[in-house]
Amino acid sequence: MSDPDWKNRVNRVVDASDADAVRREYDDWAPSYDADHLGFGGSLLTHFVGMFCRHVPRDAAPILDAGAGTGRMGSTLSPHGYDNFVGIDLSQGMLDIANDKPGYIAVHKMRLGDRLDFENESFAVAASIASFAPGHAGREAFDELIRVTKRGGLLVLSLRAGCEAETGFDARRNELERLGHWALIDELPDFVSHPEVDPPLRYGIHVYRRL
Template sequence: MVDDNENLSSVYGAEDADATRTAYEGWADGYDAENLGNGYRVPGIGTAMIARHVQRDAGPIYDAACGTGIIGGMLELLGYENIVGSDLSPAMLKFAGSPKPYSRVYEHDLGELLPEGDNKYAAVTCFGSLGPGHAPPRCMDEFVRITKPGGILFSTPAQRHIHSRS
């Protein structure tokens, strides 16, 4: 486990979407280097779960709370196409769109209804974002709504200690 740092404390201490957005806006530039350097394993494990259970030609994938685009980039390397991402933070989305693993990215608060059609996605991901100040539990209804029959929803909660050191 990695001790909390100022960035993690501000993100997980956020009480609403505005505070969460502000925290991520200030962290976007060093987010990947800091988290991956501290042993954050969720992107790799999450991508492996998707690769195991979702065929590359199954249809589009929706990456909710995509952040800087780590999941989208890994999926692209594995040959997945038509990945859509959304995030609360415009600064994080600037990284997600460059290089461009996503066919489309947009700013979205997961506490609001998704501007996506019913039964559209072969898979929906929301890694490390479910919890207070982040994606509220009611967003799961929206994830289910946009997932095709037979599609898969992949998710992990937002929690302070999802990092580990080897």
């Protein structure tokens, strides 16, 4: 059963003013993050897992989990046969929990939006759940995710929807497609992911092939 204070913890993250504040709030939230998420936002994980399993071969490795948090991606997908997840996140508190989850071979504190400390084409897949949103990772991080993904590999990205004026996600991903950096192969463009939050949050899930 989730703690009724979860809404306050969500609001503190949503209201965080800059990357340092976001990092501090997630460090504080880390111990109760998984328990809180039993009570809300489940449809984002469900739709993400559906899209991921539809497109990613089970032997694809390694897989970059961008904004890994406590490692819900690896722990949910490893029973489906996926392995070799590498998690990156701003918050060391969240990564410390991910590090003990099934599926992860490494976690690193890195900020999406900065240059990532990986060689070109290091990953078969780059994926992200709930980390691209206002105040969180921004559209400027797409180029680095593309750089570290192998040519022909996949990017499975959940992006907050319904706030294009703030994020510019759609404009940038369309521009990257026009520039020939990636090609859209599937998407659930816009659905209510967190009906429990007021106003409800929306996400899209977009699957790209790296060109």
